[in-house]
Amino acid sequence: MTVAPQRPPSIVGNGPAVHAPRQAPPPHPARSVWARILGRPTGSTGDRPLVVMRHVSKVYPNGKVALREVDLGIPEGDFVFLVGPSGAGKSTLIKLLIRDEIATSGDVILDGQNLARIKRRAVPKVRRRIGIVFQDYKLLPQRTVWENVAFALEVTATPSRLIRPAVDRVLAVVGLTGQARQLPATLSGGEQQRTAIARALVHDPRLIIADEPTGNLDPLISWEILQLLLRINELGVTVLMATHNADVVTALRRRVVALEEGRIARDQVGGAYHRED
C-alpha cells in the first residue's frame, strides 16, 4: 500500500515539497443538488464539495437536540471556522463527520459517501481520509513523538519501509524534527499539539478537522498552531476548525460558520467571530 496512490504530490508524499494543483474533479452525478446547497459563496479554491450536510438533525438518546436542520457544504480547499457558544453543537457536528455519532435525520456526505450507509467495518477507512485534532492532544504517553506519529500508520498496516520517510517528512512539516525522540510529557503544549497535527497529517488526509485545538494553549502558541493549520490549508488540505478563540477568527477573516442552539445562525466568508451588523 502506498500512502496516497491516486493523488497529486502532497506535503507528506514523495518528491520535492512542491504542491501541484489538484486535478479537475470528475463530474459528479448529484452535482446540481450540491451546487444548490453550495449556493452561498464560500471563497474557496476548489469546486468539489468534500463535505455536504443536508437537513441534518441530531437528537441524543436523552432527548437533547444538538443539531437542527443543518445545511452545510465545504468545498475542497476551504478553511472554515466553526464558532458558537459552548453547547451550540460544534463537537456534535464534528462527531457526525468522523462518524463517531450518526445523524438522527438528514444526510452527512463525506467525499461523496453517505456516512449513514457505510458498514461499521468500513468506518476506519473513511476516517483515514480525515485527520482529527483534539483540544487535549490524545497522544500516547509512553511513546515518543516519532512513535506517536508512526503508530497512526502502523495500525493501518503500512509497510515499515514507507513509515519512516513519511513520519520524518511530516515531523519536518510541523517543525518537530528535533523533538522526535522525546516523550509527550517532556514537550510544551504547543509541541504536543503539533505532534497531534503531524499524526493527523501522516495519512495524507483531504480534510483536517480540529475541535478547539488551541483551547489549552496560550495566545502566542495558539497563533503558532493557526499558522501551521493555514500552511497546511495552503498545501491543499481542507480545514474545519471549531474554536472559541475570537481574536484568531476575527483577525484571519476566513469563512465563519456560527452555530446557535444547534442551528447555523451565520455562514459568512471573511467573517469575524461575532456578527458585525
Ligand SMILES: Nc1ncnc2c1ncn2[C@@H]1O[C@H](COP(=O)(O)OP(=O)(O)O)[C@@H](O)[C@H]1O
Ligand atoms: N452524548 C451526549 N448525550 C446527550 N447530550 C449531549 C451529548 N453530547 C453533547 N450533548 C449535548 O448536546 C449539546 C451540544 O453539545 P456539543 O456538540 O458538545 O456543543 P459544543 O461543542 O458547541 O460545546 C449540548 O447541550 C450538550 O450538552
Ligand SMILES: [Mg+2]
Ligand atoms: Mg465542543
